[in-house]
Amino acid sequence: MKKWNIAVIPGDGIGPEVVSEGIKVLQAVSELNPAFAFDCAYFPWGCEYYAKHGKMMDDHGMEQLRAHDAIYLGAVGYPGVPDHISLWGLLLKIRKEFDQYVNIRPIRLLSGAPCPLRDAAKEDIDMLFIRENSEGEYAGAGDWLFRGKPEEVVLQTGVFSRKGTERIIRYAYETARSLNKLLTSVSKGNALNYSMVFWDQVFEEVGKEYPDVKTYSYLVDAASMFMIKQPQRFEVVVTSNLFGDILTDLGAAISGGLGLAAGANLNPDRRYPSMFEPIHGSAPDIAGRGIANPLAAIWSVSQMLDFFGYPDWAEAVLRAIEQVLTDRDTLTPDLGGTAATAEVGDRVVAALTGLV
Numbered sequence: 001m002k003k004w005n006i007a008v009i010p011g012d013g014i015g016p017e018v019v020s021e022g023i024k025v026l027q028a029v030s031e032l033n034p035a036f037a038f039d040c041a042y043f044p045w046g047c048e049y050y051a052k053h054g055k056m057m058d059d060h061g062m063e064q065l066r067a068h069d070a071i072y073l074g075a076v077g078y079p080g081v082p083d084h085i086s087l088w089g090l091l092l093k094i095r096k097e098f099d100q101y102v103n104i105r106p107i108r109l110l111s112g113a114p115c116p117l118r119d120a121a122k123e124d125i126d127m128l129f130i131r132e133n134s135e136g137e138y139a140g141a142g143d144w145l146f147r148g149k150p151e152e153v154v155l156q157t158g159v160f161s162r163k164g165t166e167r168i169i170r171y172a173y174e175t176a177r178s179l180n181k182l183l184t185s186v187s188k189g190n191a192l193n194y195s196m197v198f199w200d201q202v203f204e205e206v207g208k209e210y211p212d213v214k215t216y217s218y219l220v221d222a223a224s225m226f227m228i229k230q231p232q233r234f235e236v237v238v239t240s241n242l243f244g245d246i247l248t249d250l251g252a253a254i255s256g257g258l259g260l261a262a263g264a265n266l267n268p269d270r271r272y273p274s275m276f277e278p279i280h281g282s283a284p285d286i287a288g289r290g291i292a293n294p295l296a297a298i299w300s301v302s303q304m305l306d307f308f309g310y311p312d313w314a315e316a317v318l319r320a321i322e323q324v325l326t327d328r329d330t331l332t333p334d335l336g337g338t339a340a341t342a343e344v345g346d347r348v349v350a351a352l353t354g355l356v
Ligand code: NAI
Pocket: 014, 018, 074, 075, 076, 077, 078, 079, 083, 087, 091, 258, 259, 277, 278, 279, 280, 281, 282, 283, 284, 285, 286, 291, 292, 293, 294, 296, 334
C-alpha cells in the first residue's frame, strides 16, 4: 500500500474549520481505495503561534515540511498581525523556498454553482489557469527613494528571467498538449515594452516545439473583457504572477465565488513538496461560527489527488461536490443555504461513497 505523508497547516480563522472537512474527504478516499493511504502531521503555525513565539513558524519549520509529500494549508492572516508579516512569514516563504513556481487555478463552473453571467452554461466556463508563481511583478524588487520628500520616487520592478519565463510557458504547453486543449497566453506587450515583449517572444519560441498545440495571445485588458463576455474562448491559460492573481479572482467570481475556488502551488520537479489550499483567506468576519464553506478546501484535496497521480479520484471528488451543490439545503450561507461547515463535509463524503 502506498502511504502519502501530508503536512497539514490549518492556520488562522476559518482555516482549521475548512481543513478538517478536506481531511475528512481525504480519509474517505483512502477508505474507499485500500491501495493508498494518507498520514497527516499537523503544524500549529500561523498568527496565534506568532502571538506566542514572535514568528509565524518554527525555526526548523522548512526542514520539517520538506520531509512530506505535500502540504495542505487552510489560510493565514488575522487582525493583530500585519498581513505582510503573516504572508511573507509562512505562505510566501513556503512558495519561494520550495520553488513552487506553478500556481494552478481551475476556473470551472460546476453544476449547481451560482454564476452571475446571465447566459453562461456550464460548458462555457471551463478553464485551467497556470500562473507564474515565483518572480515577475511580485519579485519584490525595487526601491523607495527620498521618503517623505517632494522628490520621493518609488520603483517596483518586474523580474522576468529566461529560466523563469521558459519553465512556466513550457509547463503550460505540456499541460495543453496532454489535455488536448487550446493554450492562451495573456500579456501586455503593447505597454510593457520590455517584460511582456519578452514574454510574448518566449511564448512563440517555445511554441515551435509544440506545433500540435493551438494557441492564442491576448492583451490582459481584452482578456478580462472576454472572460465575462465569451468565457468559452479560454481553455488552458498561461500568464504572469500579477495578471494571474487578478484574473483568477475574476474567474472565481464567475464560477461560484471564493467559497469554491481552489489553488495548487506546484513544484513540478517534485524536489520539494507542493502545497494545496483554498484561495480564500481566514475570513475573520465569520470565523468560529461553523458556517464557512469548505468546498474550496475540498476542491484542493481533489487537486492533491490529481497531483499524486489519481485523476479518477480527483474527478470523483469534484462530482461529489457537484452533487452536494445541486441541493441548496445542504449548502453554507454564502451559497444561499443554512448548513454548517461540518454538514457540508459529511454530505460530500456521503456523495462520494454513493458514486464509487
Ligand atoms: P477572505 O477571503 O478571508 O474573506 C473575504 C470575504 O469572503 C469575507 O466576507 C469572508 O467571510 C468571505 N469568505 C471567504 N472564504 C469563505 C468561505 N470559505 N466561506 C464563506 N465565506 C467566505 O479575505 P480578507 O477578508 O481580505 O482577508 C482576511 C485575512 O486572510 C487577512 O489577514 C488576509 O491577509 C488573509 N488572507 C490569506 C490568504 C491565504 O492564506 N492564502 C488569502 C487571502 C487573504
